[in-house]
Amino acid sequence: MQSFYLNKIVYYIGGAIALCFIASYFAPQLYSIASVLLVLLFIAILADVLLVYLKKNGIIATRTTPDRLSIGDENRITLHLFNNYNHPVAVSVIDELPVQFQERSWVRNTTLAGSQGTDIHYFLKPLTRGEYLFHDINVFVTAPLRLVTRRFTINAQKTTKVYPSFIQMRRFQLLAIANRLQEAGVKRSPRLGHSMEFEHIKEYVRGDDYRTINWKATGRKGSIMVNNYTDERSQQVYCIINKGRVMKMPFEGMTLLDYSINAALVLSNISLVKQDKAGLITFAENQDVFLTADKRPGQMNLLLETLYKQETRFLEADYEKLYTVIRNKITSRSLLVLFTNFESMESLQREMPALKRMAHYHLLLVVFFENTAIRELTETSAGDLEEVYIKTIAEKFAFEKRQMVKELQQNGILSILTAPQQLTVNTINKYLELKNRARI
Incomplete structure (x- = not known):
């Protein structure tokens, strides 16, 4: 025209x-x-x-x-x-x-x-x-x-x-392949002990663990030889995403569900790079999606297409049904990364029995969100009586979030309390830490 x-x-x-x-x-x-x-x-x-x-x-x-x-x-x-x-x-x-x-x-x-x-x-x-x-x-x-x-x-x-953020996923993937995840803010966690998955025998260099010396190979070769071990592979990593109403909360234009989906996508990709198996569970009042953990070539595309369709719902999530699905469908011990949110201690205590049963059979990591608006209120100075009251209430809510972390620890459940913009980096940090500690 x-x-x-x-x-x-x-x-x-x-x-x-x-x-x-x-x-x-x-x-x-x-x-x-x-x-x-x-x-x-x-x-x-x-x-x-x-x-x-x-x-x-x-x-x-x-x-x-x-x-x-x-x-x-x-x-x-x-x-x-x-x-x-x-x-x-x-x-x-x-x-x-x-x-x-x-x-x-x-x-x-x-x-x-x-x-x-x-x-x-x-x-x-x-x-x-x-x-x-x-x-x-x-x-x-x-x-x-x-x-x-x-x-x-x-x-x-x-x-x-x-x-979901495949640009972020590719950036972390390239850094992981080049062993440069530190450039994205991922911490280098010290390796405590070693896994028992043998890779090869090599000559000793300064810094190698002397406990890994292979005395038979040393005798045959005439120089000190050590066994080299690699991270255990083919461990199952399931990202579990709560789609209930608590994940509808907005932050900088995106919902907590969107941040969780982005983090789950990146974590799944990193776990596949580390030769682990990646799986996915989404749930709300009922179990929605269950993708069995695998590391076949098409697994990443399947995860991406599945996460693209996920939307929040406005009902409370049912953790008891989630436990039933996990108990019946995941038969071997796995790392379960649960992306959810709790705004009060009462809401956490309601779900604690189901979380404890999950942690009994699997390594459970609960990832929930810090309310950054409340944190900003606690960091500002109060100028009048009304601002003092608001700051006091904000500090109460912030303290309750920290108490949730302690409550989970006391029940043997790993947890991450994070701001939404730091979710991906903090989750990867915890995953790599668990790998280095041979927890999975």
Whole structure:
């Protein structure tokens, strides 16, 4: 679709000419000047119209988007523009973004030389999973005399799905393969003891554990030889995600469920890199998804497609049913990483019997969230009586969160209390710590 617009300068000049005609009533000599100016304006407008309508497709525009977008990350979008005119033009581009972004003032301005093209890059950060529909591209071309603007509406509708943060997953995967996870904030935990999974015999170097000396190989070789062990592999790691109403709580535009899904995706990928088996359980009032832990090549794509579809529900999660599913379907001892949230000690104590039974058969790690808004209140100084009261209540809630960690520890359950933005790093830290301590 194409449209024709007269620019503001035409109205300004036309207004000035109209004033000249009005003034010519009192000064007749101005009438001839106004008439000449009106004819010149008409000729200039006609020339601009001809210049921008010389070609049917004066501007060609296309959009390049990734096959899928990553939630919570900056995703690069590119607009490709090409000027079919033989003369330079000034263009304004309006890309009709998906409604989820609620962007009403997106515009980019540039100048294109004759028969030349350019690319416009910009980034989008989706905060919800689902299907995003990109609409048309509108290009406004201003003629050389700046009197006329022509609009080109290019049909560029495309639906793109927003998935859990696979960009974050790939970044951690590359760092894990290169043994550089420290660059992402993952701590290097000391190795306590060693696993019993033998890898090979090698010559002793300074720093090797002298308890691993292989005396028979040393006698045959004539130099000190030691056994080299590797981390135990093929351990089962299940990410369990609560989809109940407590996970609907928002933080910086994303829900706690979205943060948990992103962390579960990264942790599953890291566990596969470490040669462990990754599985998934989601639950609310009923068990929803159960993916058996495995390390086959297609497991990561299966996890990604499954996590893409998960949504919060508004009912309380049933931990007793979760325990029943775990007891019946997970027969060997596994690491269970439960992503959930507790806002009061009473809510934790209600679920404690089921958590204790899970921890009896498996290594259970409960990951729940620190309320950062409450933490900010506790760190601010109080200026009046009302602020003192608010700060006191906030400190009470923050103290109760810390008490939950102690309550879980006293019952032999591992736990992580973390801010949402630190969830992924803290979870990976704990997983690697458990690997180095040979707990799994």
